[in-house]
Amino acid sequence: MARVRIKNIDKVTKNIKRVFNQAKTEKTLLKNIGEFTRDRIRFNARTGKSLDNNTTPEPFPKLKENTIRRREAIQRNRPGVVDSKFFKANRANVTLTGQLLNSLEFFIKDNAVFIGFKKRREKIFKDDETDNNKVYDNLVKLGFGFIGLDEKGQARVKKLVLDEFRRTIKKIF
């Protein structure tokens, strides 16, 4: 049997590790993941999809009649405060003023991406909460949680990593 010695195996291993580490810590990659995740969560919520602890988007619970009437009254009496692009009185998409979804953000720390809300929100109604996190907690209790990635979204994140990995190969080899 012919025997072949592989030279420079250490260099190969080092290069392989370099590709992985570089792809993993690439700031662009992490930023792309953050932007993608934030935008997908926002899109799903605005189009009425809940991802409350599951990976298959489901419609939000239907709004109760008195909730719809209250929202209609707000739209009639204070039309300037509703998010005109996405608001409809009978539409369950966690949108009234738009503050909550507009405050959704991502940040990068220790090579990980975190999704959350900017804390402060404007007090528009008398009994308003001024902390977006508390608003979200209340929504979750009512069955309107939406922070999560659907199965396809998770596959997209993996694809973002694979794509970046391939681009990194081109730079190193």
Place this chain on the structure above:
Amino acid sequence: MPIETRTLSGKNPKLKVNLTEMFGQRVPDSVAFREAVGQAIIDDIRSRTSDGIDRSGKQFRSYSKEYANSLEFQAAGKSRSEPNLRLTGDMLGFMDVIDQSRDTVTIGFGSREEQLKAHGHILGSSPGPKVRRDFFGLPDKRYGSIASGFTIEPPAPEGTESGILSALLTLRDIFGGTG
């Protein structure tokens, strides 16, 4: 021989790229190399599509009023006059290197849903948008431009140490290294 050969059968669009024609010479027999070239082709198609330009260099037709007024369209922050085939981004996002051989790389779409979307855009066929926006492919000069971004070392004869080393540098080996 053409650089790209496109097939649309079974509503499953595929783009087979001949790397020898693309580079004007035999390319290294390396899975990693082919994956990197495939990615560069995908990035080029995505970039041009984002600019609203089709495969032959023409502007995409604008979106319909009806579509532009839909909740999904608004939620995606799209513009009626800037068609870019991106609503959720899934179709272009799942464009992938789906196959490769010694001298070819094939671009396609990983899931059936995205295959059908792409097919609908390419042919303007129902149940898709019914307006043709053919984004899938590149003109020869773009392939030349992509090729010029890669460095080709003289191919090693098969069975030599460096040939085997090249074979070792496969994506499967690299992915296996992460555990």
